Amino acid sequence: MASKDIVVKKSDQAGGTPSAIEPDMRLAVIGRSLGSSVEGSANFEHVSGAGGGSDDLSGITSPSHELGEYVNSIESVLDSDSEEYRAGIHFKILETASSDVIDKDLIRDSDGNRLTLEELTLDWSVTPVLDGSFLNYSVSYTASGAVDPSKVVWYAMTVLDKNGRESTIGALSQVAIQDPDDVDVTEVKVLLTFAKKKYSSKYKLYRTEISYYEGAGLVTPTRTDLKLLVEISDVNQTSYEDDFSESLTETNPPDTNTSVLEPDSEDTCSVVYDYLDVVTNTPREYFSWQEVEAAHGVGSELANIARLYMANEFNGLDSIITVVPDGEAEGDYIAALSSLETENVNFVLMLYLGSETVSSIVNVLEKVYDHCQNLSDPVTGQMERKALLALPNNKNVSDVNTLVQAMQAKDDNGKSCYVVVPDGLGIAIDSWKDEDGTYQTDYTHNDSASVDITPLILAGALIAKYLAMNDLAMPMTEKSIAGFSFINNRMSFTQIKGLSNDGLCVIKNESLVPVCYRSINASFPASSIEDAEMNINTTEMYIKQDMRRRLTPLRGQKMTAAILMKAERIIKVALDYYVLRDLIEAYSPSTVVASQNETEVTRLDAYFEYKPMYPVNQIWVEFGYTFDVS
Numbered sequence: 001m002a003s004k005d006i007v008v009k010k011s012d013q014a015g016g017t018p019s020a021i022e023p024d025m026r027l028a029v030i031g032r033s034l035g036s037s038v039e040g041s042a043n044f045e046h047v048s049g050a051g052g053g054s055d056d057l058s059g060i061t062s063p064s065h066e067l068g069e070y071v072n073s074i075e076s077v078l079d080s081d082s083e084e085y086r087a088g089i090h091f092k093i094l095e096t097a098s099s100d101v102i103d104k105d106l107i108r109d110s111d112g113n114r115l116t117l118e119e120l121t122l123d124w125s126v127t128p129v130l131d132g133s134f135l136n137y138s139v140s141y142t143a144s145g146a147v148d149p150s151k152v153v154w155y156a157m158t159v160l161d162k163n164g165r166e167s168t169i170g171a172l173s174q175v176a177i178q179d180p181d182d183v184d185v186t187e188v189k190v191l192l193t194f195a196k197k198k199y200s201s202k203y204k205l206y207r208t209e210i211s212y213y214e215g216a217g218l219v220t221p222t223r224t225d226l227k228l229l230v231e232i233s234d235v236n237q238t239s240y241e242d243d244f245s246e247s248l249t250e251t252n253p254p255d256t257n258t259s260v261l262e263p264d265s266e267d268t269c270s271v272v273y274d275y276l277d278v279v280t281n282t283p284r285e286y287f288s289w290q291e292v293e294a295a296h297g298v299g300s301e302l303a304n305i306a307r308l309y310m311a312n313e314f315n316g317l318d319s320i321i322t323v324v325p326d327g328e329a330e331g332d333y334i335a336a337l338s339s340l341e342t343e344n345v346n347f348v349l350m351l352y353l354g355s356e357t358v359s360s361i362v363n364v365l366e367k368v369y370d371h372c373q374n375l376s377d378p379v380t381g382q383m384e385r386k387a388l389l390a391l392p393n394n395k396n397v398s399d400v401n402t403l404v405q406a407m408q409a410k411d412d413n414g415k416s417c418y419v420v421v422p423d424g425l426g427i428a429i430d431s432w433k434d435e436d437g438t439y440q441t442d443y444t445h446n447d448s449a450s451v452d453i454t455p456l457i458l459a460g461a462l463i464a465k466y467l468a469m470n471d472l473a474m475p476m477t478e479k480s481i482a483g484f485s486f487i488n489n490r491m492s493f494t495q496i497k498g499l500s501n502d503g504l505c506v507i508k509n510e511s512l513v514p515v516c517y518r519s520i521n522a523s524f525p526a527s528s529i530e531d532a533e534m535n536i537n538t539t540e541m542y543i544k545q546d547m548r549r550r551l552t553p554l555r556g557q558k559m560t561a562a563i564l565m566k567a568e569r570i571i572k573v574a575l576d577y578y579v580l581r582d583l584i585e586a587y588s589p590s591t592v593v594a595s596q597n598e599t600e601v602t603r604l605d606a607y608f609e610y611k612p613m614y615p616v617n618q619i620w621v622e623f624g625y626t627f628d629v630s
Contacts, residue, residue: 025472025538026344027463028283028321029305030336031351032328032448034114034297034435035276037072042117042273046079048163048265051258052124057117057271058096070114070276071107077122078270079162079263083199090128090199090261094121106435117273124262130159131257132170133194133203139177140189152176153208154221155192155229155242160202161259162267168257169206172220190242196235199261203232205240206253224252280326281339287319296322299435301351301445305457307433309464314482316468321345328448330354330364337371341383346541347467348372349388349460353451356392358399361451362406365389369407373416382548384541386521387417388463390455393426393444393487397499400425404503407522414503414522415531420459421499423509424488427458431483442485458484458507462516466534472542473583475535475615476519481507484514501525503532518617529614536612539583543574550574554604559596564604567594571608578610585611 042060047053074087085091093102096119100110107115135155156169177188192205206226227248232240263269276297286292292306302322309317323339325332333352340348350368353361368387375383389407391399400421408414432443444454461483466476490509491499496517499506503524506517524532531537550570557563571594575587587610597603 025346025467025542026285026319026321027309027317027347027349027460027467028323028340028343028345029302029349029351029460030323030325030333030340031305032301033278033295033322033324034300034303035070035278036295036297037274038277039075040117040273040275041270043268043270046263046265046267046269048262049125051165052127052260052262053265054094054124055122055269056096057120057122059118060271071117071120072274072276073105073107074120074122075272075274077263078272079267080269081264081267083162083263085199085261085263091122091124092126094123095119096121114276117271117275122271124260127261129257130161130167130197130200130259130261132156132158132167132253133197134171135173136193137173137175138191139175140191141187153190153210154226155190156206156226156253157194158204158206158253159197159200159259160204161199162201162262162264163260164201165258165260166204166254167259168255169223169226169253188244191239192242193239196238200235201264202235203237204253205229205232205242207242207248209248210244223255226253227251228253278324280324281336283321283323283340283343283345285319285321292320292322296324297435298437299433304429304432304445305351305460308429308431308457308461308483315461315464317464318468318470320464325352334367337368340371341375343383345383346385346538347388347460347463348385349456349463351453351456352447352449353392353453353456354447354449356451358391358395358402361391362403365403366406369410369417373410373412376412376416378544382544384544385416386538388420388456388459389417389522390420390453390459392452393422393454394452395425397425397495400499400504401502404522408503408526412523413526413531415527415537417522418459418462418505418520418534419503419522420455420462420507421504422455422458422484422486422507422514423491423496424486426486426488427454427507427514428485428487429454429457429483430485442487444487458514459505462505462507462519466519466538471582472539473535473613475533475617476516477615477617479516479519480510481514481516486512486514505534519615530612533615535615539578539612542583543578547571547574551606559602559604564594564596567604567606568592571606575608575610582613585613587611 044055044057044060046055074093076087077085088104093104095102095109098110102108109115135157153175155173158169159167175190207229208221208225228251229246229248289306289310293303296302306320308314309320323336325336333350337350348368354364355361372385372387375381375385391403404419407417429443430441432440434440444452445457447453461481465479465481486509496506496508500518503522505520507514508517519534520532521537554563554567571592572589578584579586587608591609594604594606597605
C-alpha cells in the first residue's frame, strides 16, 4: 500500500536524524470529575448565642474556593487567637436552611447531594462542654510547726468558655495545713498547679473557709461550701499560690455547666476545609488508575473509567489522558474536546450523548468525528486520531445503521471513527465503584443528561485493550474485553456478520465473554481493507507520526542530491525498523524515492510502498474424499 500524505510541516527538533518514536498511541477520555482533594480556607465572623451560636457560611469567599467545587470535609475553625476547633468534635455541620446534620466525612444535603461551602452552617449549640481543671498542690511554711492532717481546706476550679459561660467544678483537692491557732495563717502557702485548658477565657478558683474543718472535719464539702477565691484572666497561667491573704466572696460555683466550645462572639474566624477541586478543559495524562482516582475523586466517572481501562484485572492500559468539561451541557463537552487539539492523542472518547433521540445523538457525535477528521488532515492537522462512537443500550439495528451511515457520508467515508455495537445491543459494567467505596455490579451508566452511555464506555475499553497489547499490528479480532456483561440475548452469526459488513465494530457474546468480532472502522466496505482494519490503519497512523519526526531535521537544508539521498536512507532505516518490529510485513527498497517537486521547488517529495500486516479474519477449509488409505 502506498503512503502519500506524510507532509513534513512542523519542526520538532534540529540536528541529526532522530530515533524512532516507540508505538505509543494515546487514548483521551472527556468525562466528569468529583475533583482532587485541596485545602482551602475562608473567613467569617462568629455569632454567639445562648448555649452556643451558629455560623451561616453562605456567601463567604475564599481565594482557593470557586463555585461548583464541593466541600469534602471541615477540618477545623481558627478564631482570631488561633485557637483550633476540630470538626465533628466541637460543632455539628448543617445545611444552611435545614436542621439536618451533614455527614462530616462526605458533606451532603438531606437528599445525598454534595454541597459547596456556601451551603453549610456550623452549629455550636450541641457541643462538648468544658470541665474544671484538676488541681495539684504543694504546701510550704515560713515558720516551724507540726502538721495536723485533720486540719484541711478544699479547692476546686471552674473554666469559662470564650463567651464567658462557666463550667462546673473539676475534682476537689483536699489540702492539709497546720492549725491556724498554732501558726499564723500568713505563714502557710499552698501552691496550686493546673493544666492549660483549650477554648477557655478565664479560670475561677474556689476554696472552703479556713474554719470549715472545725465543724465538718474531713467530710467532703458541698458546692455551696466552696466560695470564690480568685479569678484568673490569663489563660496561659498554670499556677496560683494561695497565701490566705485574699478574702473569699460569697459566690459559689455553678451547679449547671453552661460552657460551650466555640470561638469568641463577634470574633473573626477562619474555617479550614478540604474541598474537591475540579480543573476543567485541561488535558492531563495519568499512568495508573489510582492516580486518576486521586485526581478526580473516588466514585467519579473518570476514576471508574480509568479503573476499567487500566487495572491489570481488566484491560491493562498503560496511560490515559482525561479532560473535564466546565459544565454538563453539550457546549461544555465540545469546549473540552477543543482543548485536545494540541495534544498527542490518537483515540478520543467523549462520554456524552445528550439525548435519547438518534438524530440528536448523531449531531453530537458528528462533532467528535469532525474534530478527529480535521486534525487528521495531512497538511493542516497532522494529529492523526479516531473518534469512538456508540448509541445507548437497547437501540435497534436501524438506529445503529443510521449512525454509521451518517459517518460514512463524510469525506473520508467514515475512516475517522469506530462505531461499536455490543451483541444483543445491550451491555453492562461488571464493577463500578461508588463514592462511599462500595461497588455496584451489572451497572449501566448515564451521562449528565441521563442518557445511557454504557456502550460508549465499552468502545473505550476496546481501544484500551488494543493499546495494552503493545503491538499495533496485532488485530483486535477475537480478542476479549474485560469488565463487561451482556444484558440481552445473543445475535445470530448472520446478524453479527451483517453488522460488521456494514462498517460496525461488533463486540460479540462468546460464552458470556465480550470478544471483538472484527476490528474495523466505519469506512468498511466503502474503503479498502487497508483503510478499514484497525491494526493496519493504526500502524499507518504511527508510521506517519514517526516518519514525519525522522524527516523533520531536513527542513532548512539545501536541496541537493546529497540531501535527497539522505532522505531515502532515512526512510529505508525507518522501514527496516518497522519490519524488524513486525509492524509491517515487507517493503520494496526500489520504491523508496526522494525528489524535488517540479512545481513547488522548495518541497522535497518522498515516496515508498510497503506491505502491511494483514489480519486473519477468515479461515476457509476445503476437503475431499479418498479411498486410498495407504
